[in-house]
Amino acid sequence: MSDPIIRMTDIEKHFGSVIALAGVTVEFHPGECHCLLGDNGAGKSTFIKTMSGVHKATAGTIEFEGKAMNFADPRDAIAAGIATVYQDLAMIPLMSVSRNFFMGNEPIKKIAGISLFDHELANEVTMSEMSKMGINLRGPDQAVGTLSGGERQTVAIARAVHFGAKVLILDEPTSALGVRQTANVLATVDKVRKQGIAVVFITHNVRHAMAVGDRFTVLNRGKTFGTAVRGEITPEQLQDMMAGGEELATLEGSLGGTV
Amino acid sequence: MSDAINSDERIKQTSRFRQALIRPELGGMVGTVAVFTFFLLFAFDSGMFNSQGVMNWSVVSAQFMIIAVGACLLMIAGEFDLSVGSMIGFAGMMIAIFSITLGWPMWMAIIITFVICVAFGAINGFIVVRTGLPSFIVTLATLFILRGFTIFIPQTLERKTIIGGIREAAEGDWLAPIFGGKILTGLFQWLGDAGIISVFTRGNLEGQPVVNGIPMLIVWALALVVFGHILLTRTRFGNWIFASGGDAQAARYAGVPVDRVKIMMFMFTAFCATVFAICQVMEFGSAGADRGLLKEFEAIIAVVIGGALLTGGYGSVIGAALGALIFGVVQQGLFFANVESSLFRVFLGVILLFAVVLNTYIRRMITGER
Numbered sequence: 277m278s279d280p281i282i283r284m285t286d287i288e289k290h291f292g293s294v295i296a297l298a299g300v301t302v303e304f305h306p307g308e309c310h311c312l313l314g315d316n317g318a319g320k321s322t323f324i325k326t327m328s329g330v331h332k333a334t335a336g337t338i339e340f341e342g343k344a345m346n347f348a349d350p351r352d353a354i355a356a357g358i359a360t361v362y363q364d365l366a367m368i369p370l371m372s373v374s375r376n377f378f379m380g381n382e383p384i385k386k387i388a389g390i391s392l393f394d395h396e397l398a399n400e401v402t403m404s405e406m407s408k409m410g411i412n413l414r415g416p417d418q419a420v421g422t423l424s425g426g427e428r429q430t431v432a433i434a435r436a437v438h439f440g441a442k443v444l445i446l447d448e449p450t451s452a453l454g455v456r457q458t459a460n461v462l463a464t465v466d467k468v469r470k471q472g473i474a475v476v477f478i479t480h481n482v483r484h485a486m487a488v489g490d491r492f493t494v495l496n497r498g499k500t501f502g503t504a505v506r507g508e509i510t511p512e513q514l515q516d517m518m519a520g521g522e523e524l525a526t527l528e529g530s531l532g533g534t535v
Numbered sequence: 536m537s538d539a540i541n542s543d544e545r546i547k548q549t550s551r552f553r554q555a556l557i558r559p560e561l562g563g564m565v566g567t568v569a570v571f572t573f574f575l576l577f578a579f580d581s582g583m584f585n586s587q588g589v590m591n592w593s594v595v596s597a598q599f600m601i602i603a604v605g606a607c608l609l610m611i612a613g614e615f616d617l618s619v620g621s622m623i624g625f626a627g628m629m630i631a632i633f634s635i636t637l638g639w640p641m642w643m644a645i646i647i648t649f650v651i652c653v654a655f656g657a658i659n660g661f662i663v664v665r666t667g668l669p670s671f672i673v674t675l676a677t678l679f680i681l682r683g684f685t686i687f688i689p690q691t692l693e694r695k696t697i698i699g700g701i702r703e704a705a706e707g708d709w710l711a712p713i714f715g716g717k718i719l720t721g722l723f724q725w726l727g728d729a730g731i732i733s734v735f736t737r738g739n740l741e742g743q744p745v746v747n748g749i750p751m752l753i754v755w756a757l758a759l760v761v762f763g764h765i766l767l768t769r770t771r772f773g774n775w776i777f778a779s780g781g782d783a784q785a786a787r788y789a790g791v792p793v794d795r796v797k798i799m800m801f802m803f804t805a806f807c808a809t810v811f812a813i814c815q816v817m818e819f820g821s822a823g824a825d826r827g828l829l830k831e832f833e834a835i836i837a838v839v840i841g842g843a844l845l846t847g848g849y850g851s852v853i854g855a856a857l858g859a860l861i862f863g864v865v866q867q868g869l870f871f872a873n874v875e876s877s878l879f880r881v882f883l884g885v886i887l888l889f890a891v892v893l894n895t896y897i898r899r900m901i902t903g904e905r
């Protein structure tokens with residue numbers, strides 16, 4: 277089995293008096309899709325933000341490719357090949373799709389020794405990446421503010437897939453997507469995983485998790501609740517783990533097993 | 536399916552026209568045309584459109600442009616600088632103190648003044664990004680601090696608040712003409728000789744054209760507009776400016792060094808104010824403690840007329856330049872047309888309101904037409 281590309285050990289994150297993470301240990305392997313699951317407020321988003329350089333962990337160590345790493349800000353993480361789709365997407369409504377797509381990673385062309393933003397290349401790549409995801413944009417200069425929620429989410433995913441050279445982190449990427457786009461995202465996850473990229477996939481949907489996950493880690497109230505490997509766990513067991521066990525069982529009866 | 540990639544049946548035919556409308560410069564363009572039409576119709580004979588007249592409003596517009604470019608980029612980056620006016624007074628006074636009171640060579644006075652003023656801009660920016668306070672309040676403090684020093688320093692050193700003799704001190708200096716000189720003087724002499732523009736007919740300047748060249752002030756204004764426009768629309772840094780003002784958090788997530796962008800824009804605003812101040816003291820030959828009063832608001836108004844959103848993330852340097860042009864033409868045009876100058880303020884207020892309403896409407900159109 278391959279060495280982990282990222283090893284997070286005893287990660288703690290405190291926001292003032294709030295303890296969002298109270299010691300989480302997870303390893304992520306290249307070519308694997310690792311699903312992070314857990315209830316609202318369990319700390320999933322906080323956890324991936326410590327990986328992508330947004331938050332500095334209060335305690336704990338992060339190893340990237342075997343070396344202790346200390347990302348000062350998201351720029352460093354992106355430069356190292358870690359791209360993230362944040363739950364709140366990190367899109368700027370007033371800016372065009374292609375400006376958003378390349379925000380922070382603008383392609384450069386030199387004209388008379390001056391580095392200029394290569395808008396043509398940016399527009400081209402944006403359009404083709406978006407149509408790969410099954411979204412036909414009206415144009416690359418369309419403002420993100422005019423896109424639907426799902427279209428925005430797709431731009432964010434396409435952007436991360438394009439720039440995630442080693443690690444791709446997806447925080448609830450499918451929450452607003454239609455059937456076809458969801459299928460596209462899951463297929464994309466499967467594709468990049470086969471290219472040897474480590475995928476971190478946060479979702480509340482057990483079916484999506486089972487569809488692409490190789491490994492499942494459940495967080496609960498800022499702690500690792502447990503990790504399971506594909507094939508060793510049934511969807512029902514996973515669902516129970518996510519909800520912390522019993523309560524859901526009673527609910528499930530009255531809902532006729534539809535949850 | 537493959538058809539759908541190339542063409543989208545869900546775009547209406549009108550959208551091209553609409554798209555042409557949705558651009559930040561729209562208000563500025565319409566306003567410029569309207570203003571020129573108005574004055575050409577009603578004030579053509581006032582002398583506003585002969586060589587002195589054109590030079591007159593061009594210089595005033597260029598002054599507005601210089602500070603509007605800085606204010607524009609800063610506003611798009613999501614911040615304001617209310618200390619621009621005080622910075623103008625302060626920079627001019629520093630030039631006078633260094634070159635007259637301390638007797639330094641002019642080039643040294645100019646360079647040191649730039650360093651000090653841009654450093655003040657950096658401090659503004661640093662405080663804003665570090666404390667997270669609104670730049671409105673931080674730069675309001677700087678407004679008072681700088682104005683206070685601008686009065687205090689000459690009072691203490693020279694016992695007066697206006698220091699003259701700068702033009703004489705600048706004579707023979709290699710750097711001063713970059714701010715106080717004129718270009719194309721030969722061309723204007725030729726135009727005068729050819730009878731195309733008016734020349735002096737009496738006195739010791741007889742035979743010389745009344746307008747004898749393009750002041751460096753105008754060159755600076757145009758150069759800053761071109762620089763600002765290219766920086767904003769054609770470079771990576773320009774994308775960062777839009778992103779920082781559009782949503783600082785989202786920009787940070789995407790790896791944009793938001794703090795650095797904002798601090799640099801504060802420094803650039805201070806740089807523009809200093810250029811303005813040095814051109815002004817070179818022209819007047821003196822520095823006064825009350826120079827630059829209210830300039831920050833005039834800059835902001837020009838930028839807003841030019842289509843920038845007060846909330847940041849959207850705007851255009853070309854628009855701001857047109858806003859400055861409208862500003863200058865109307866202010867001087869009313870003077871030429873012998874209209875009571877207080878009415879200029881009424882005009883300003885009205886056009887500002889109009890511009891803000893138009894911008895809000897345009898913003899709604901781009902962010903989802905909701």
Ligand SMILES: Nc1ncnc2c1ncn2[C@@H]1O[C@H](COP(=O)(O)OP(=O)(O)OP(=O)(O)O)[C@@H](O)[C@H]1O
Nearest residue numbers: 291294296314315316317318319320321322323363
């Ligand atoms: N910047 C912050 N300041 C203070 N508290 C925070 C901050 N960010 C997160 N928290 C707290 O940390 C806890 C974990 O939040 P987090 O966003 O990581 O949850 P999550 O597992 O992603 O939930 P969801 O499934 O709803 O997205 C929550 O209780 C939240 O209130």
Ligand SMILES: [Mg+2]
Nearest residue numbers: 320321322363
């Ligand atoms: Mg979350």
